[in-house]
Amino acid sequence: MDTHAPAPGPGRGWSGTVFCGVSLDGFIARTDGDIGWLEAPVPAGQAAPSGSGAEAVPDFEALLARVDHLVMGRATFQKVLEIGFWPYDPVQVIVLSSTLTGPQPHGALVAPDLSAAVALLESRGARGVYWDGGATIQAALRADLVDELVVTTVPRLIGGGIALFGALEHDLPLRLRGSRVLDGGMVSTRYDVVREVSSG
Numbered sequence: 001m002d003t004h005a006p007a008p009g010p011g012r013g014w015s016g017t018v019f020c021g022v023s024l025d026g027f028i029a030r031t032d033g034d035i036g037w038l039e040a041p042v043p044a045g046q047a048a049p050s051g052s053g054a055e056a057v058p059d060f061e062a063l064l065a066r067v068d069h070l071v072m073g074r075a076t077f078q079k080v081l082e083i084g085f086w087p088y089d090p091v092q093v094i095v096l097s098s099t100l101t102g103p104q105p106h107g108a109l110v111a112p113d114l115s116a117a118v119a120l121l122e123s124r125g126a127r128g129v130y131w132d133g134g135a136t137i138q139a140a141l142r143a144d145l146v147d148e149l150v151v152t153t154v155p156r157l158i159g160g161g162i163a164l165f166g167a168l169e170h171d172l173p174l175r176l177r178g179s180r181v182l183d184g185g186m187v188s189t190r191y192d193v194v195r196e197v198s199s200g
Helices: 060-065 074-082 114-123 134-142
Strands: 015-023 027-029 069-073 092-096 109-111 128-132 148-154 174-181 187-193
Touching: 015 060, 015 134, 069 074, 069 114, 069 134, 074 092, 092 114, 109 114, 114 134, 128 134
Parallel strands: 015 128, 015 148, 069 092, 069 128, 092 109
Antiparallel strands: 015 027, 148 187, 174 187
16 A cells, blocks of 8 residues: 655645545534544445555555644544544644643643644654644645545435535645545545646
8 A cells, every 4th residue: 555645735844634534415523523423334235445546545544654743623632532542642643722721631732723733843843744623624725734635435414514625715626646445335535735836
């Protein structure tokens, strides 16, 4: 499997990756933050793993092997704490929050906003950054801090909730790197962000 991270965006020494699950209608969670539907039973007879360019699509373990920092919002952080185990070691987690104070569980660091998080990443010499949580992903996309998206589409419509994507100032062209079908009929697809090269 290709576990290589994409090249960092302009002016950065680290590459940014989005890795998330989404319903077929484009939501990462219900309005109340519930993500139980991600693990709900699926109909029998779904396709076995296969796909075009599957070797280019990292799974969660491969992703963690090539990132050293993860940035998430406070709501996502609290939701992960509720599941009872910490899936990110040894990756350093940074939580975006203007209200959290003092030491945080699992050694998580706190940044009051996206700019402060970026400054913290630079000061720590980050090489690979994983962006997680709807609002955080949207903010990172708008700030041109994402170089790669790995989106796993779950074959389920949930009718509403927290959207994966939001408003952008301009179109964001993507290059398909590969896809693979997972057990349960989920489809994991990898895209790299395409940036125009200045001719000047």
